[in-house]
Amino acid sequence: MxxxxxxxxxxxxxxxxxxxxxxxxxxxxxxxxxxxxxxxxxxxxxxxxxxxxxxxxxxxxxxxKPPITLTANDYKRLSLLARAAENKMPDVASVLTEELERAHVLADGHPVQTVCMGSEVRFRDDSTGTVRTATLVYPDDADISRRKLSVLTPVGAALIGLNAGNSITWETRTGDLRRLTVLEVRVPQSA
Incomplete structure (x- = not known):
């Protein structure tokens, strides 16, 4: 006792x-x-x-954390990206690696209503209520003015693999905790 x-x-x-x-x-x-x-x-x-x-x-x-699903191609490319970013962006690379480690990877096909690379996703910042729409892209294609969000950002890494209706808490670059909810996912145009 x-x-x-x-x-x-x-x-x-x-x-x-x-x-x-x-x-x-x-x-x-x-x-x-x-x-x-x-x-x-x-x-x-x-x-x-x-x-x-x-x-x-x-x-x-x-x-x-909610389960996440990735296509085999996304998993392969994101794994390479995370390793390549370890020295220049260790914090975000670490978060992306953690997400990849817990992902269910589909051998073929495209998951329905799931955020994949190239997906247009509508999500809500649950702390402010702000709803945003962005396309999740690789860093070279990122352009926030065109609503193209890099997967190598804290919010991009948090979104990858989530299903519509899922919520996740993520950490901003300043260390603040935020929570977002995926409202809608549109299939990538190349899928």
């Missing part, structure tokens, strides 16, 4: 944090979903009933 005094020294959310970290380490038995875990230290006010406690603690966010 744990000593209640030691629990008090560790902070009121220590045991919850430890449980979430253990859950993230164990993973999800469903291979199409993965658990991501983010830890950051900050001072935060914790309220329980009428008691307030201010403490410096580690905040743990655990999220089950």
């Amino acid at each position: 744990a000593d209640p005094r030691s629990a008090q020294k560790l902070g009121p959310l220590h045991f919850l944090e430890q449980a979430l970290l253990e859950l993230a380490r164990r993973g999800d038995p469903d291979e199409q979903t993965k658990t991501s875990c983010r830890a950051e230290t900050r001072t935060q006010k914790v309220e329980k009933n009428t008691m307030s406690i201010t403490s410096t603690k580690t905040t743990v966010r655990s999220e089950i």
